[in-house]
Amino acid sequence: xxxxxxxxxxxxxxxxxxxxxxxxxxxxxxxxxxxxxxxxxxxxxxxxxxxxxxxxxxxxxxxxxxxxxxxxxxxxxxxxxxxxxxxxxxxxxxxxxxxxxxxxxxxxxxx
Amino acid sequence: xxxxxxxxxxxxxxxxxxxxxxxxxxxxxxxxxxxxxxxxxxxxxxxxxxxxxxxxxxxxxxxxxxxxxxxxxxxxxxxxxxxxxxxxxxxxxxxxxxxxxxxxxxxxxxx
Numbered sequence: 412x413x414x415x416x417x418x419x420x421x422x423x424x425x426x427x428x429x430x431x432x433x434x435x436x437x438x439x440x441x442x443x444x445x446x447x448x449x450x451x452x453x454x455x456x457x458x459x460x461x462x463x464x465x466x467x468x469x470x471x472x473x474x475x476x477x478x479x480x481x482x483x484x485x486x487x488x489x490x491x492x493x494x495x496x497x498x499x500x501x502x503x504x505x506x507x508x509x510x511x512x513x514x515x516x517x518x519x520x521x522x
Numbered sequence: 523x524x525x526x527x528x529x530x531x532x533x534x535x536x537x538x539x540x541x542x543x544x545x546x547x548x549x550x551x552x553x554x555x556x557x558x559x560x561x562x563x564x565x566x567x568x569x570x571x572x573x574x575x576x577x578x579x580x581x582x583x584x585x586x587x588x589x590x591x592x593x594x595x596x597x598x599x600x601x602x603x604x605x606x607x608x609x610x611x612x613x614x615x616x617x618x619x620x621x622x623x624x625x626x627x628x629x630x631x632x633x
Contacts, residue, residue, distance in 0.1 A: 412594050412615075413608040414601060417584070438606040439582050447632045448559045450582045450606060471550050471561050473528070473584070473628055483523050490525060495549040495561060497524040504523075517584055519630055521558045 413443050417452045425461075432459025432508070441522040451518050455479070455508040463505035468521050470504070472496040477514035480507045524554050528563045536572075543570025543619070552633040562629050566590070566619040574616035579632050581615070583607040588625035591618045 420436040427433075432455055439450040452475070453461070463482055478491040482505040483498070489509075490496065498504050508514035531547040538544075543566055550561040563586070564572070574593055589602040593616040594609070600620075601607065609615045619625035 412610070412613055413606075414592070414599060415606055416602075416604045417606050418604060420606075438584075439608045443608055444610055445582065445608060446580060446611075448582065448630065450584065450608075450630070452606075469557060471556065471559065471630070473549075473561065475586075481525070488525060491527075493527045493529060495524075495526055495528050495531075495563075497550045497554055497556060497561075499523070499555055500557075502523055517628070519559065519561070519582070 413439070420452070422454060427462050429462035429464070430460060432456030433461055445522055448519050448521050451520070453516050453518055455506065455514040457508055457511050457513070459514070460507040461505055463503060465501055465503045467500045469500050470496070470498040471519040472498070473517040475515040475517060477508065477512050478510045479514050480509045481505070482507060524550070531563070533565060538573050540573035540575070541571060543567030544572055556633055559630050559632050562631070564617070564627050564629055566617065566625040568619055568622050568624070570625070571618040572616055574614060576612055576614040578611045580611050581607070581609040582630045583609070584628040586626040586628060588619065588623050589621045590625050591620045592616070593618060
């Protein structure tokens with residue numbers, strides 16, 4: 412068993428040049444013994460964004476705080492606190508913080 | 523892609539006689555096309571609890587709101603908003619709402 416407050420997990424800067432103002436906390440990962448999926452918490456500054464890309468694995472997302480826009484297959488879809496988003500593998504997506512505050516969301520992926 | 527506010531997902535009463543005051547929302551599940559894991563949101567009334575049990579699959583939990591106590595292998599461990607909990611398969615656990623308010627947490631499991 413592992414218990415930790417997510418704020419105690421190191422926030423690592425995402426260095427991808429196609430992203431901006433993004434930090435990631437790997438709260439539960441393979442090294443913890445997680446056999447199937449990892450739990451990460453993202454933090455995006457105002458105006459920040461993740462890369463617009465696709466990959467073969469899925470995302471399961473929970474918007475913890477703030478609001479933003481999902482660019483999905485060239486469509487803009489607003490989201491806000493409490494929204495749950497499932498992005499199957501192979502679909503293009505980008506998370507944008509379109510607000511003036513911080514955006515935080517959980518994003519789970521297979522290990 | 524699926525997007526839905528978790529409050530729009532039907533809160534189903536958990537009928538297990540070893541639990542009390544528990545509702546579950548299946549926000550992302552196998553029927554949505556999730557290939558690896560499901561995202562559920564639990565709601566426990568003040569004084570509510572989940573069964574004290576173990577099973578072969580793991581839990582990955584994020585405490586969304588409120589506070590409570592984890593009974594884990596006969597030890598009592600307090601938790602609060604923002605805590606992340608990983609319970610590997612085979613370990614006995616129970617989530618208790620030891621507060622006067624509502625407790626909400628996300629709990630992901632393999633499908």
